[in-house]
Amino acid sequence: MKKEDAKVLLKRYIEGVASDEEKLFVEKSILEFNEDYMELSQDRIDEIKEEVYAKLSVHREKKIKLYIWTSVAAAVLVIILAVTHWELEENLQLMAKTEVIEDIAPIGNRAILMVGDKVLTLNGGKQGLNVSRDGVQYLDGSVVDNNITSQLSQTLSTPRGGQYRVVLSDGTKVWLNAASSISYPSSFDGAKERRVSVTGEVYFEVAKDRAKPFVVASRGQSIRVLGTHFNVNAYGDYGTTATTLLEGSVSVSLVDNDGGAKILKPMQQLIAGNGRTVIRTADVELAMAWKNGVFEFKDASLKSILNEVARWYDLDVEYRGEVPDRVFNGSVSRKSNLSVLLKILSYSDIKFRIETDGATTKKLIVEP
Structure with a gap:
């Protein structure tokens, strides 16, 4: 088999349009060359996969299709390379020709906590905060600061490159994406509603309390719930705010809209901004990708x-x-x-x- 023919076959198999005969050939090749595949180190497989993946799947058109490969497809890639006696180094030469890019690693857990006029840089090794009547602790139970007055309102914010998690005093779980913030009281005792405000992108798993609605104020809108799971994307650079509901029910009131509150059902998304409001079926995988890493x-x-x-x-x-x-x-x-x-x-x-x-x-x- 020529190299060009193998490229076409591989691409057809990955896209799911290969004939039964072609599928049989590929799967037979996997069995016959499994031993050769297993002898390659995982680092070597990943390196080859990344380079050939880009060469095969990127087209010089307006739409670039970067196909998501399954583990089987990744194995097929290496097997087909072996079957057709391609020189593996040829697929790695592109890396050497590519301009070297200074590498930057993701930062991960990092946040700032403001309590009154006190500003605290949180321990990046911790997984998040727990807010209670006894003050503020990390989720592992260690104390953030012995001098924090628990009665003051708090603002948790993540810088660019950071993310963090907080469990509010009512048990509501909150995840903050990079360059985001949430402001909340140290306790909801005595209040008619549980009100917080956010910027950036935040995911909520709201603790149920039918007597005390949970209200989230974000850019240009207010979300009212009793107990539910939802995501709010209110980054300023998008020009719109996206509210995605995973579970329960939410009522979204828009600041610049007199049409009344919009009710979302599970797996729906509300896009608001630029003078338009649209409710559509949510692409939950896309909306929750950031939280899923x-x-x-x-x-x-x-x-x-x-x-x-x-x-x-x-x-x-x-x-x-x-x-x-x-x-x-x-x-x-x-x-x-x-x-x-x-x-x-x-x-x-x-x-x-x-x-x-x-x-x-x-x-x-x-x-x-």
Whole structure:
């Protein structure tokens, strides 16, 4: 089999359009060459997979299809390479030709807690906070600060590159994405409702309390619930606010809309902004990707992707020249270093490099 024919076969198999005969050939190859596959180290497999994956799946068109591979498809890739006697190093030479990108690792747990006029940098090794009448503790029970007055309202915020979790005094669980915040009272005792305010992107699992509704104020809207699971994306750079309901029921009231509250059912999403309000079936996998530790892109523009990159890797982004307008589909672990994501994007006629301004500020330069 020629290399070109093997490429076509591999692509057809991964896309699910191969004939029965072609599928049989591929699966037979897996069995025959399983021993060769097992002899390769996992690092070697990952390296080959990443490079060939990008070469086969990126097309020089407006829409870039980055196919999500199953573990079987990944195995098929290596097997087909072995079957057709491709030189594996040939697929790695592209890496050597690619401009070296300064690598940046994701930061992970990092947040700032404001209690009155006191500002605390939270321990990044902890998983989150627990708010109670006794004060503020980490989820493992260790004390954040012995001098915190529990009666004061609090604001928990994550910087770019950070994320954090907090369990409020009523048992409501909250996850904050990068560059986000939540303000809440130390206790809801005596209040008619449980009211908090957020910026950025926040996911809630609200503790049920029929006598005391839970209200979330975000940019341009107010969400009222009794007990439910939902996500609010209110980043300013999107121009819209997206409320995605996973479980229960929510009532969304818009500040600039006199049409009354909008009621969402499970697996629905409300998009509000730019003078429009739309309720549609939610792509829950896409909406919850950040909480599940994944960058998930579906017909995503380069700019929207790099907005997420800037928040997660704590970068500024600068476009220089006529950068091609591309659309991407695929997923990358948020635990990956920046170079992994940029290497995939670079196969679409886009170049990336890092410039450092001073000791800490990093700028991602994007060029055609």
